[in-house]
Amino acid sequence: MYFRHMALLFLLLALSQPFAAASKSGIWLLVDTRKLTLDVNLGSVSLVRFKNIAIGRNGSGFKKRRGDDITPLGTYKISWINKKSRYKLFFGFDYPSKENTRKAFKLGLVEKNSYKRIINAHKQHRVPPQNTSLGGMIGIHGLGSADKKIHQTMNWTHGCIALNNTQIEQLKQWVKIGTVVVVR
Numbered sequence: 001m002y003f004r005h006m007a008l009l010f011l012l013l014a015l016s017q018p019f020a021a022a023s024k025s026g027i028w029l030l031v032d033t034r035k036l037t038l039d040v041n042l043g044s045v046s047l048v049r050f051k052n053i054a055i056g057r058n059g060s061g062f063k064k065r066r067g068d069d070i071t072p073l074g075t076y077k078i079s080w081i082n083k084k085s086r087y088k089l090f091f092g093f094d095y096p097s098k099e100n101t102r103k104a105f106k107l108g109l110v111e112k113n114s115y116k117r118i119i120n121a122h123k124q125h126r127v128p129p130q131n132t133s134l135g136g137m138i139g140i141h142g143l144g145s146a147d148k149k150i151h152q153t154m155n156w157t158h159g160c161i162a163l164n165n166t167q168i169e170q171l172k173q174w175v176k177i178g179t180v181v182v183v184r
């Protein structure tokens with residue numbers, strides 16, 4: 001009886017967390033761009049932590065334009081999965097998010113037509129356009145045949161989050177279309 005109550009308590013705790021509702025499985029990912037870690041979470045419980053990840057060459061922050069090599073901060077969902085990526089696996093974000101786009105529009109960094117296309121894609125639960133001035137093709141990927149030594153010594157991506165090939169293979173068991181990713 002004790003174990004049944006504890007299991008129920010754990011389930012209620014996990015489901016009461018803010019990000020659990022966004023993903024049907026309750027699994028969500030937390031990318032810490034300062035610690036260079038990626039946590040797989042069930043509610044408020046961390047199931048596994050991947051260390052020594054890499055982010056954009058120019059760090060993390062507000063991504064102002066395509067090619068700035070910045071990893072965008074915010075909350076995203078996995079929108080597509082490329083199992084034949086040159087980086088082993090690629091879990092694509094729904095970047096640019098509505099929040100990224102609204103801020104960029106207010107700052108004059110994205111034109112009205114692109115703003116409308118991105119916002120409408122989100123409203124229709126489609127992948128937003130990936131070819132706007134804000135860039136695209138942001139997600140989590142492995143190394144593929146990239147240099148392991150570079151990955152171990154520096155941030156090298158154009159804005160994505162990179163894990164080594166072993167880590168990306170381990171991560172794939174938890175990631176599905178719709179999985180929430182918080183990048184902070």
